[in-house]
Amino acid sequence: GAVVSQHPSRVICKSGTSVKIECRSLDFQATTMFWYRQFPKQSLMLMATSNEGSKATYEQGVEKDKFLINHASLTLSTLTVTSAHPEDSSFYICSASGGAGTDTQYFGPGTRLTVL
């Protein structure tokens, strides 16, 4: 149980385009989903927390207008990187939890974004 999927696994796009990444909890209802970014040889940095049906909470330094997060259902959250630039190239990982205070976060397999 507790399987989280992400799509796509890899994406290469041109500078200035937008990219949407989907995160799905396949066998449980995820009231809370988290989006992380990881640069090479660095640890995971939390970008934002999203609760189903409400606006995402962004961490300091993360532009909410650039990284659009939608958590429309209990099994799906999307992250859209708008007007992507080469410095946005990174490994984006989502995680999901059932929402209770002690629930474990389960991670998706990640999406490797390369912006040319």
Add this chain to the structure above:
Amino acid sequence: GQNIDQPTEMTATEGAIVQINCTYQTSGFNGLFWYQQHAGEAPTFLSYNVLDGLEEKGRFSSFLSRSKGYSYLLLKELQMKDSASYLCAVRGAGNMLTFGGGTRLMVKP
């Protein structure tokens, strides 16, 4: 805020035992997690401690001392496939995790 420290790299021999330490200073504490991450892949859950003491799960054990802000992950009977990064993460309010920088473990024959 949260401050989590762990060694950057460690090297150990196949079949041996290795201990990866993690110290933390946090404004709130609601449990400590250890994750394993292979290069280019997402983290996978290894262990969770919220009370003081040792949690054992097969070849992996994790220890927590809340009064000392200290945890360690113990890996026994090391295998080559254990070469990976090991991430210590502290859960604060709202189920949010703050990760340490990760410890890259290299297992040599």
